[in-house]
Structures are given as structure tokens and as C-alpha cells.
Amino acid sequence: MTKAAQTPQPADNETDRPVIIRTVGLQKLYQMGEIITKALRGIDVELYRGEFICVMGPSGSGKSTFFNMVGGLDSPTSGRVFIDEVDVAQLSAVELAFLRCRKIGYIFQTYNLVPYMTCLENVTVPMAFAGVSSDEARNRGMNLLKLVGLADRWFHKPIEMSGGQQQRTAIARSMANNPSVLLCDEPTGNLDLKTGAEIHDCLMRLNKERNVTVICATHDHRLINMANRIMWIRDGQIERLADRSDVTVETGAIEGEENE
Amino acid sequence: MKVIDVNKQVRLSLLKTVELVLSGVKFRLFRAAVTVVIIALAVAFLMTMLSESVIARNVAVAINKQTGPRRLLVYWVSRLTQPIQPAELTKELASVAPGDERWAELQGWSKLDDEKMHALVDVARQQLIYDAYFDGLADGDLRAIVGRARGEEIYSYLASPEALEQFKRQLPSVGKEFPGGTDTFESFIEDWGRTQDDRAAILAGHSEATRLFHQNVLGNVPPHLYLAGADESLLETITALGFHLTADELAIVSRQAGLTADADQISSMLKAPSLRNALTSKLKKESATDVGPQELFSFLQSDSGTKWFFDELGRIKDKIRDYLEVAGASKEIPEEEVAQLEASRALVFGFDLPAETVKEVASASLRGRHLAEVEAKVAQTAGLGWFGFSSKTLALIIVSFLVCMVGIVNAMLMSVAERFREIATMKCLGATDGFIMVNFMLESCVQGLAGGVVGAVLGLILGVIRSWWMYGWIAITNVPLLPVLASSSISFVLGVILSVLAAVYPALVAARLAPMEAMRIE
Numbered sequence: 001m002t003k004a005a006q007t008p009q010p011a012d013n014e015t016d017r018p019v020i021i022r023t024v025g026l027q028k029l030y031q032m033g034e035i036i037t038k039a040l041r042g043i044d045v046e047l048y049r050g051e052f053i054c055v056m057g058p059s060g061s062g063k064s065t066f067f068n069m070v071g072g073l074d075s076p077t078s079g080r081v082f083i084d085e086v087d088v089a090q091l092s093a094v095e096l097a098f099l100r101c102r103k104i105g106y107i108f109q110t111y112n113l114v115p116y117m118t119c120l121e122n123v124t125v126p127m128a129f130a131g132v133s134s135d136e137a138r139n140r141g142m143n144l145l146k147l148v149g150l151a152d153r154w155f156h157k158p159i160e161m162s163g164g165q166q167q168r169t170a171i172a173r174s175m176a177n178n179p180s181v182l183l184c185d186e187p188t189g190n191l192d193l194k195t196g197a198e199i200h201d202c203l204m205r206l207n208k209e210r211n212v213t214v215i216c217a218t219h220d221h222r223l224i225n226m227a228n229r230i231m232w233i234r235d236g237q238i239e240r241l242a243d244r245s246d247v248t249v250e251t252g253a254i255e256g257e258e259n260e
Numbered sequence: 261m262k263v264i265d266v267n268k269q270v271r272l273s274l275l276k277t278v279e280l281v282l283s284g285v286k287f288r289l290f291r292a293a294v295t296v297v298i299i300a301l302a303v304a305f306l307m308t309m310l311s312e313s314v315i316a317r318n319v320a321v322a323i324n325k326q327t328g329p330r331r332l333l334v335y336w337v338s339r340l341t342q343p344i345q346p347a348e349l350t351k352e353l354a355s356v357a358p359g360d361e362r363w364a365e366l367q368g369w370s371k372l373d374d375e376k377m378h379a380l381v382d383v384a385r386q387q388l389i390y391d392a393y394f395d396g397l398a399d400g401d402l403r404a405i406v407g408r409a410r411g412e413e414i415y416s417y418l419a420s421p422e423a424l425e426q427f428k429r430q431l432p433s434v435g436k437e438f439p440g441g442t443d444t445f446e447s448f449i450e451d452w453g454r455t456q457d458d459r460a461a462i463l464a465g466h467s468e469a470t471r472l473f474h475q476n477v478l479g480n481v482p483p484h485l486y487l488a489g490a491d492e493s494l495l496e497t498i499t500a501l502g503f504h505l506t507a508d509e510l511a512i513v514s515r516q517a518g519l520t521a522d523a524d525q526i527s528s529m530l531k532a533p534s535l536r537n538a539l540t541s542k543l544k545k546e547s548a549t550d551v552g553p554q555e556l557f558s559f560l561q562s563d564s565g566t567k568w569f570f571d572e573l574g575r576i577k578d579k580i581r582d583y584l585e586v587a588g589a590s591k592e593i594p595e596e597e598v599a600q601l602e603a604s605r606a607l608v609f610g611f612d613l614p615a616e617t618v619k620e621v622a623s624a625s626l627r628g629r630h631l632a633e634v635e636a637k638v639a640q641t642a643g644l645g646w647f648g649f650s651s652k653t654l655a656l657i658i659v660s661f662l663v664c665m666v667g668i669v670n671a672m673l674m675s676v677a678e679r680f681r682e683i684a685t686m687k688c689l690g691a692t693d694g695f696i697m698v699n700f701m702l703e704s705c706v707q708g709l710a711g712g713v714v715g716a717v718l719g720l721i722l723g724v725i726r727s728w729w730m731y732g733w734i735a736i737t738n739v740p741l742l743p744v745l746a747s748s749s750i751s752f753v754l755g756v757i758l759s760v761l762a763a764v765y766p767a768l769v770a771a772r773l774a775p776m777e778a779m780r781i782e
Contacts, residue, residue, distance in 0.1 A: 073688070073775045094692050100775070101690025112685040116287035128276060129690035173689070 020180055020213050021047040021070055025079035028065050028236075039065040041236040042079065049180065050211040052203075054224050057233035064185075066233060067217055071106065071183040072099045084180060101129050105174030105212075109186035111166040113158040119169050120145065120154040126176035144172040148202055164195030171202050175212075182206065184216040188223065200226060225249050277695070281702045288675065292707055295671045295759070299711025300718060302664035303755035306657050307719020308726065310747035311739075313649060315727040318740040320638045323631055330628060332509060333516040337483045340503065341474065343467050346412055349459065350391070353384035361504040368502040369465025376458055383451050387415070389439050390448070397436060404430045415452045424449070469501040484524070487517035522613060522621040526560070527553040529611060532604035534576045534597075542568065554629070560622035566615050576601070576608050634731045661754070665762045672704065672766035680773065687775040700767035701760060708759025712752035719751060720744065 028040040039062045047053060047070070057063035068074035069081050072088055081088045084103060091099065100106075113122050120141050127137040145151045148168040158166050167187060174182055184203070188196035200222055207214045216223055224230060230247055232239040285292050344352075356363040358374065367377055394402065394414060402410070405427050409417035418424050428442055438445075477497055478486055487494075490510055498505050505513075530536050530551065540548045543555060559565040580601050583589045613621075649657075676683070683696055727735035 068776050097687065097690050097692045100688055106685075106688045108685070110681070112681060114682065114685075116283050125686075126689040129695075177690075 017048040017051075019046045020049040020084060021215075022082040023069065023079065024082075026066075026069060026076050026081060027078045028062075028069065028074070029077045038236055040069070040076070043233075043236075043238055045231070045238060045241065047213060047215065049213055050207070051228040052207045052214045052226060053216070053229045053231060054227040055215065055217045055231045055233065056219070056224075057239075061233045062236040063217060063233045065236075067183065067185065067215075070215060071104055071181075072096055097129075101126055102177045103179050103181060105176070105179040105182045107167070107170050107174050107182065107184040107187050109189040111158070111163070111170045111190075113166055113169060113173075115158050118155050118157055119150060119161070122158070122169055123173045123176060126173060130177050132177075140176070141172075144175055145169075147175075147205075148172045149198075162195070163191050164198050167191065167195075167199055168202060171199070171206070175206065175210075178210075179212065181213045181215065184214060184218070186218055186220075187216065188218065188220045196220065196222065221249055277698060278702060281699060281706065284699075285703060285706060291671065291675055291678075292703075295668055295704070295707045296711040296714065298664050298667045298671070299708055299755050299759050300715035302661050302758060303712050303715025303751045304719035304722060305660050306754065307716050307747060307751040308723045309649065309653055309657060310751060311720050311723030311744055312727055314743040314747055315723065315735055315739055316638050316731075318738045318743075319634070319727070319731055319734055322734060322738045323635050323638065327628075327631055327635065329512050329516040333484075333487075333513050333520065336505065336509070336513050337487070337517075340498070341470055341478070341483055343470065344463060346459075346463075349463065350384045350387050353380050354388050356381060361506070365466075365502060365504045366462050368504075369469060370458065370461040371465070372458055372461065376455075379451070380455050380458055380462075383448070383455050386448050387452065390415075390445070393436065393439055397434065401434045401436075404433060415449055416456075418449050419453050465502065469503065472501055473498070484517045484521045487514055488521045490514040490517075519621060519624055522617060523553075523557075523625045525611070525613065526618060526621060527556060529607055530556060532576075532607040533600035534579075534604040535572060535608070537600070538572050538576075542572075554626075557622040557626045560618055561626065563619070566619050566622075569618065570615060573608055573611065576604060580605055580608070630732070634734060637730060661758055665758055668704070668759060668762035669765055672700070672763055673769065676700070676766050676770045679770075683770050683773050684775045687773070693771040696773075697767045697771040700770050701763050704759045704763030704767075705756065708756035711759065712755030715755055716748040716752045720748060 023043050023045050026040055026043040027038070030037040030039055041062075043066060055063055055067065065074070069076055069088075070083075072083060075089050083099065086099070088096070088099070114125065117125070120138065123141040123144055124132075124134075124137040127140060128134075132140070142151060142154060145154055148171055150165060150168055150172065153161065153165065156165075158169070161169070167190075171187075182203075187203070188199050191199065203214055203216075203223070204226055206212050216227070218224065224247075225244075227244050229241065229243055231241045352362060353366070356366070358377075363377065366372075367374075372380070394406075394411075406414045406417060407423070407426075418427055424446065431438060431442070477494070490513070495505065495507060495510050498510075530539075530553065536548050536551060539556065539559070540551050543551060543559065545551055545555070560569060583593050583598070584601055584605070686696065687693075724736065724739060
């Protein structure tokens with residue numbers, strides 16, 4: 001079984017808000033032959049429960065590596081990552097799977113739905129892994145689909161749905177086991193402006209109504225507009241971490257008719 | 261400090277996993293079909309070989325039953341008229357027991373008591389073992405241990421102490437392992453020497469019996485002909501000479517002899533030039549040499565053929581009467597034809613078989629020939645080693661399975677590579693490495709089941725067709741049910757095992773995949 005690390009209470013907590021994810025001296029090195037690449041060079045950050053935070057950075061900056069750490073998808077070379085006060089580095093493979101199943105929800109740029117399953121079945125996959133009975137899984141699944149507005153399409157296969165609908169299915173799936181954190185990797189990257197708006201609303205609602213922490217990697221200005229905090233990563237370190245109010249974001253709308 | 265209680269992570273029930281796997285397979289039907297075909301091919305190959313050899317075995321047994329009468333005839337003709345060869349005698353002695361017909365015969369001819377007979381039997385049994393040893397040796401080795409003696413001579417040669425010494429000295433240099441110890445061999449040599457006189461007594465007694473048979477019974481008549489007309493008195497005479505022939509055996513032998521005699525008479529008609537020429541043009545052959553007994557018998561199998569035969573005989577007889585028996589009439593036909601008619605006269609007028617007999621004999625002879633051909637072919641394949649496989653076939657099959665395994669591994673690796681993102685996503689949703697592994701193994705298990713069934717059925721059909729091609733219809737009627745079922749099961753199981761084994765490596769690759777692959781932010 002796991003030995004959870006003894007964690008001292010965070011001494012320098014700026015506010016008294018509960019922290020859901022914490023990294024301490026996070027470092028990640030990749031070794032390819034003789035070349036050592038430092039993807040992350042020591043990141044210390046606290047992410048609060050219930051906040052909406054956007055992560056930005058150019059390619060090669062370590063943004064995706066940081067995402068992987070925070071999402072329990074990878075282990076650091078040195079330093080610590082605490083997800084809900086559990087030291088991720090100490091977990092075995094099975095325990096990590098447990099973590100991913102119940103504590104974290106994932107939303108991908110390419111939706112990543114199972115193509116041979118219906119919408120409802122896709123949503124209930126994480127529930128099956130969590131050991132939920134099929135009846136209850138179906139009920140919860142339908143409720144989640146209602147939440148995202150896809151209740152009447154529960155029997156459609158991904159190939160029969162538009163991009164926006166697929167992404168909404170993915171969002172419903174990510175909420176299957178009531179996770180505390182939602183990890184979004186460019187959720188609106190493959191969608192046009194109009195459908196993107198549906199996704200924004202979805203995420204917004206989840207964040208506000210269910211107090212789910214949303215960590216988003218995105219370039220979409222409208223998402224950035226909705227965020228509580230914004231983080232810039234460059235060269236493996238946090239370049240800037242600011243509240244929304246300290247940042248100017250300009251979003252425009254294209255006049256005229258928009259295509260489907 | 262928080263601790264994760266993993267006990268709450270429930271494993272997916274087997275049923276659900278199977279459902280998942282099946283729906284996945286349905287989705288990727290084409291790729292799965294390729295794997296199934298590969299497995300089916302390997303299994304079909306194995307099954308074809310197996311069913312062929314199993315059928316060949318059964319055909320050999322069936323043929324053996326059908327050629328029984330002919331073999332019995334050959335055996336008795338030889339026993340009644342020819343001396344027994346020493347090697348034959350050894351084999352016979354080795355296999356008799358008190359109460360056998362053969363035991364009674366041998367004892368009758370030699371007047372030996374039971375004890376001596378038993379001694380002969382023991383020596384014969386041992387001799388067979390040593391014979392087998394010496395038979396397999398190369399000439400160089402033999403020269404080293406027994407000089408120039410070969411066959412049975414070896415045992416008389418080794419009776420002398422010097423020869424035996426040399427044998428014992430040189431024996432370790434021979435590669436083949438000697439059966440038993442040299443002490444046992446030495447006492448065998450002694451026994452062998454002692455029993456030679458008894459053996460000679462048997463041979464002499466039998467030889468005398470055959471001489472009497474020739475002299476008093478056969479006269480100048482060929483044995484076949486004589487046996488064809490066998491009756492009770494013949495049986496008594498034969499038994500009086502010391503041969504133990506049962507009435508049933510005599511009936512079988514007699515009937516077979518009759519068939520042979522009749523067949524001989526029919527085929528000897530080919531010696532009549534007039535008939536042969538007529539047949540050549542009737543069968544539209546190029547020359548008379550193309551018409552042999554085989555063609556004659558095939559022709560005579562049908563009613564029309566037999567009718568033509570007798571009509572032709574009648575025509576030739578008429579011609580002979582018209583041109584040869586009337587003085588001066590032979591000048592009206594060419595000299596060649598006169599010669600032919602002359603040569604044919606005795607045979608044609610001597611033919612005394614009725615039409616039904618001719619037809620019956622022709623069919624029986626053809627069948628007999630066909631059986632002999634098939635027997636020769638089957639003898640090559642049936643009875644070879646393991647399940648009827650030569651080591652070459654076995655090697656071929658193993659190689660084919662290995663090649664197919666490589667193909668399946670390749671196909672599955674491609675499948676895994678295609679599904680990288682799907683696997684990574686599953687892991688993000690909570691699938692454990694073990695689950696992914698089980699998923700892929702089950703998938704390949706399903707493919708193995710499908711491929712195994714298809715392959716076994718296909719292989720059986722191919723095997724039966726090949727057997728029919730090689731041995732004729734006798735193969736179809738002699739497909740043995742139980743061995744075929746056993747072969748099918750074995751091939752099927754091997755197919756599934758092949759598939760599952762091949763899936764291990766790709767499944768491992770899939771299971772070890774990092775979920776990071778699903779997150780492509782760059």
C-alpha cells in the first residue's frame with residue numbers, strides 16, 4: 001500500500017482558500033542518449049479548489065509536461081506533486097489509475113471518444129471502471145447528458161455527431177465520477193467559434209455550479225476571459241501567474257453570419 | 261496526510277470485458293479478419309496433414325482386409341510347394357505358441373518335444389533382436405566385430421572363442437548400442453549352436469512334405485489350378501502331409517485360386533494373334549503392344565465388351581473352320597492371316613469360360629490390381645512415426661506455425677499502434693495496465709477461436725480431397741470418425757494457443773503505454 005508523504009501544512013498560503021493541487025520544486029528531466037533536456041526547472045505553485053485557471057505558453061516551454069504532472073499522467077524527476085494532498089510520486093500504477101478514474105476528469109482537443117460505443121456508453125466507461133452498477137451508471141449518464149444538453153442523442157455514435165456534440169459528450173464523460181479537477185487540453189481547438197461558445201458555457205456552468213477546478217491549456221481568448229487566474233510558462237518555469245483582473249483580454253466577435 | 265484506498269477500485273467483470281472486446285472486434289472487423297485468416301491457414305495446414313495420415317492409416321487397414329484372400333493364397337502356395345527360408349523360419353518360431361496351428365505343424369514335421377520347441381522359440385526371439393542390431397550396422401563396423409560373416413553366419417562364426425574375443429574387444433568401437441550385455445549374448449551363442457540341429461529337423465520335415473505334395477498331388481499341374489478345384493479329399497491329403505490347413509482357409513484359398521486361374525486363362529487369350537489384332541482395332545490403339553491384360557480386363561467389365569469378345573471368338577472360330585479345315589480354302593486369304601489363325605487355333609477352341617464368369621473375373625482382377633497399387637502408395641505414408649508424420653513434415657508444420665505467429669504479432673502490433681490514442685484515453689479514464697492486457701489477450705483469443713474452427717473444417721475438407729486424389733474412392737468411405745475428431749480438436753487448440761501466444765508481446769506493449777500519448781498539446 002501507499003505511504004503518503006508527511007506533508008507539513010502549507011506555511012505560505014496567500015489566502016485561506018483550500019488547495020487542490022500543489023507542486024513543490026517540480027522538476028522533470030528527459031534523457032535521450034547523452035543529451036539531457038530540462039523540461040521543467042522547478043515549479044512551485046498552488047491551485048485552489050473551485051478555480052478556473054488557464055495555462056499558456058509557447059511550444060517547447062514545458063506547458064504539456066506541467067499538465068501531465070498535474071494530471072497524474074507522469075511522475076516528476078524531482079520535487080513533489082500533491083493532488084488533494086496525496087503525493088503522486090509515491091503511488092503505484094494501480095493507485096494512479098484509481099486517481100485518474102475518480103479524482104480527475106480529462107478533456108482532449110481531439111475528443112478521444114470510443115468510436116464503437118454510443119454516446120451514453122462512452123459517458124459510462126469511467127463509471128464501469130469505478131465499479132458502478134450498470135443501472136446506476138445509466139441513470140447518472142443520462143443525467144450528465146442532460147446537463148450538457150445531449151439527452152436526446154444518447155444512442156448516437158461519435159461518427160454521427162458534430163464536433164461540438166462530441167466535445168460535450170467528452171465533457172459529460174469527464175464528469176462521470178464527480179472528479180474534483182477537470183484537465184482540459186485545448187478543448188475548443190478543433191471547433192469553430194459558434195460551437196466553441198457552447199463549450200465555454202458548459203465549462204463555466206460546471207465550474208460555478210459544481211465547484212469543479214478547471215485547469216485549461218488554451219489559446220482561446222474567450223476561455224481566458226472566463227478564467228480566475230492565468231499562468232504563463234516559459235522555459236520550464238512560471239513566467240507569470242496573475243489574477244484575471246490584472247490582465248487585459250480582448251475578445252472580438254465577427255460580425256455577420258457564422259457558418260455551422 | 262491522505263491515503264488512497266485502492267480496494268474500492270473494482271475490477272471490470274469478465275462479462276463486461278468480453279462485451280467490450282467483442283464490440284471492439286466488430287468495429288475493426290477487417291483487421292481482425294486478416295488475423296483470423298492467418299490462424300486459419302496454419303491450422304488448416306496442420307489439419308490437412310493430420311487428416312491425410314489418419315485416413316491413410318484407416319485405408320491401409322481396410323485394404324489389408326480386402327487383400328486377405330490373395331495374401332492367403334500366396335502364403336499357402338508357397339508353403340505347400342517351396343522350402344522355408346531360414347529367416348522366415350526364425351520369424352515364425354519367434355511368434356508361435358503352443359496350441360497354434362503353426363506350432364503343431366512345426367512340431368509334426370520335426371517330431372520335437374515341447375521342451376525343445378520352447379527352446380527354439382526363445383532362441384528365435386532373441387535372434388530377432390540381435391538380427392536387428394547387426395542389420396543396421398555399416399560394413400566397416402561389421403568387419404571389425406565379426407569379420408566377413410553376415411546374417412545368420414555371424415552366430416556360427418562367433419562360436420569360436422577367438423572370434424568371440426575379438427568381437428568383445430571391438431564392440432565398444434561401434435557407435436550403435438548393443439542390446440543387452442555381452443554375457444547374455446554369449447549364452448545366446450551357445451544356445452543357438454545347440455539348437456541348430458533341431459531347426460534343421462524342422463526344415464527337413466517340411467521339405468519332405470512339399471516334395472510329397474509335388475509328387476503325389478500336383479504332378480505337373482500348376483498349384484493355382486489344382487487348388488481351384490479343391491474339395492474334402494484334397495484337404496485330407498494336405499493334412500496328412502503335416503500341413504494344418506483349416507476347411508475355411510481352404511475355401512478362401514480355393515476361390516481365390518479359381519479367380520487367379522480364370523484371370524490367367526483370359527489374359528492368355530492375348531497370345532492369340534487374331535484376337536489381339538481385333539481387340540487393338542476395336543480399342544483404337546496404335547499397335548498391338550498397347551493392348552495388355554489391364555486394357556483387356558477394363559474392356560471386359562461391361563456387358564457390351566463381353567458380348568463383343570464372345571462374338572469375336574465365334575467369328576475367328578468360323579474363319580478357322582472355313583479356311584483352315586477345308587482343303588484348299590486357305591489359298592483365298594493372305595498368308596499372314598493364315599499364320600495368325602493357325603497360332604490362335606488352340607487357344608480359341610480351348611477357351612471354356614462362360615460370359616458371366618468372364619465379366620466377374622475381369623472386375624475382380626482390376627479391383628485387385630487397383631488395391632495393390634493403393635496399398636503400395638499407402639505403405640509409404642501410413643505408419644510413419646508420430647501420428648503418421650515424417651520428421652520432415654513435422655518440421656514443416658512447426659515452421660509454418662512460427663511464420664504465422666510472426667504474422668499475427670505483426671498484425672496485432674499494427675492494431676496496437678493504430679489504437680494508441682484509444683488505449684491512452686482508456687488509461688486516463690481509469691483502466692489499469694492489467695485491464696488493457698486482458699483486453700488484447702481476449703481479442704486474440706476470440707480471433708484464435710474463429711480461426712481455429714475455420715481452419716479445422718478447411719483442413720479436414722482438404723485432407724479428404726487429397727486422400728481421394730491419391731487413393732481413390734476407398735479414401736472417402738474410410739474416414740475414421742474418432743481420430744478425425746481428435747485431430748480437429750488438436751489443431752483447433754493449437755490454433756488458439758498460437759493466437760494467444762502471439763498476442764503476448766503486443767498486449768505487453770499496449771499495457772505499458774503511457775497515458776501521456778493521449779495528451780498532445782504541442
